[in-house]
Amino acid sequence: MNPSWPTLLHVEDNLGDKELLQHACNSAGIKCNLQWVEDGQAAVDYLLAQGAFSDRKRFPLPSLMLLDLKMPRKNGFEVLQWLRQQDQLKWLPVVVFTASDSSKDTLRAFQLGANSLLVKPTAYRDLVQYVRELHHYWFELNHSPNPLSDG
């Protein structure tokens, strides 16, 4: 954990995908703290610093959320809907990361406030490339608000 690095919250119920992303981040050599939760409810708890996630030092507020759609307990749509109603959190950029390329799901995700949507690539090579691009765009080019330092 490097406190000067931004935090990326990965919300993903599939353990294979979770681990692949960790490896891809390592391979890409990007500078960020990768945090992972197993479903939508856990994501809500993390963002509110509730329960197991009450320690903000160990579980810092992320600069970007990578959100799967189909998950138990609370799915990605529900998380989006909830998030955009939270005055303290609704600024958080969300990239939906899903296996579905259905236009219905895409439309709904954006309607609920997603900032971007990526379809999970099958080739690992592509995944590494995606992570590199994500980091480059969201953490290097993009200007996000920093609620901790600003307020």
Next chain:
Amino acid sequence: MAGQASCDRFRLILQNVRDFAIFSADLNGHINEWNPGAERFFGYSEKEILGQHMELLYVPEDRAAGRAELEKAQAAQTGYSEDERWHLKKDGTRFFVSGAVNAMYDDNGGLCGFIKVARDITVRKRLQDQIAASEAEHRLILDAIKDFAIVSLDLKGTIQTWNPGAALTYGYEGEEIVGKNHGLLFTGEDQTRGEPEKTLAAAMQDGVWQNEQWRVRKDGAQVFVIDVVRPILNEFGQIHALLKVSRDITLRHTTRLKLEATQRELEAIRAELEQKVAFRTAALEQTVQSLEQVLYHVAHDLRAPLRSMEGFSNILVQKYSGADAEAERLTYMISEAARRMDHLIHDLLTYGRLCHEEVRCEKVALETAVESTLMSLEPQVRRSKAQVDVQSGLPAVWANLNVLKQVLAQLISNALTFVTASRVPRLKIWAEPRQTLVRVWIEDNGVGISAEYLERIFWLFERLSQHSNSSTGMGLAIARKGVERMGGKMGVESTPAAGSRFWIELPAVVEEEA
């Protein structure tokens, strides 16, 4: 002298009556008095006829029958004899006469002669004969009409005449029904309602009454008739009878009733069918919906383990095998397998979506569609060093841009893939109008397809070539489905080892005048 005066007056009258022939004869029948009326009718002058026997004036057949004598005898016996008969003129022609022979008596009351007063009624006779003939003719016609019941009624509805058509229609003979009321032909119900009287009253009031109703035959069977009742006027314009003409249309009516019943039945069946169709459509929609669900889950869940297979085998090689070429090759095989399966899932999904999703068509510039398809295939085109020749000024077609691009990409990609290794791929794309359609040709110089496979290549999961290890065998099936969903057709002509010409036909766009 008074006798002489009256005698003169009588003579004066005789001389002046011109419309009656008046002459007298003695007891033997010799004419002794002849007035100008007689001369006018018979043609004989007084001078010519006086003294002649009155038989001269009779037609030969009456003369032979002794009619003159009979007439005299009758008059002698009763003082008077009257009849109507043909008489003979001087010129031999006949005329019809209404006449009377009176006996004449002398002062002592003894019979002294006869006087005949006659009137020419030939014209009336001819008219009467004509009327009689015409009546007979009408009777004949009425008797000949079998299809219509023609019945005359008095004002109370009593049957006066009854033609054979009526006998056929109702089963009664004239003699058993003439004199009875026409009400007995009506059904009991209609009789209770006063229908027999109402029809006559309506005919008298309105000039005609017409309706289609059930009637009852003598044998109790019902017969459906179309009835027309009209009043008959006398010479003073007063209604003195009614004429009722009826036609038996039972067959037509029952046929119509059956037809209506059949139509109602058909309508019921149709409604039932519609309900069934609606029900099945709903069921089908549910099936399609659950199929969509299945597709969604296939897309989502089936791919997750693939990503793991592919990803972890890659990581394995990177982290632990170092420069082990065999480990790298095996990892590559796993990656390839995963990639192929991913393709397969992708194509299955595409095909499934093309089958059940709505394909909206609009005016699409073919040129733009071809250009942007070629652009997306640019790496493949570059790799294969292909020459691509696109006809300029391609027309607009009625299509869905995305589906059309998908179809074109499949065909172009195939053309670039299935080529003989030694040959530079050459592609020609052009279009030709065909009535309301546009046919787009995509010609290659590739391996070609032998005749027995020309149709098979469009089937799902068909693969022909060793080149197609990487193919899912769905590309052309997807392309054809796409074209069909846009209302078009797709086919191919080919010469093995020389090349293939694929074509797609899409509806042309009719340019509206600005």
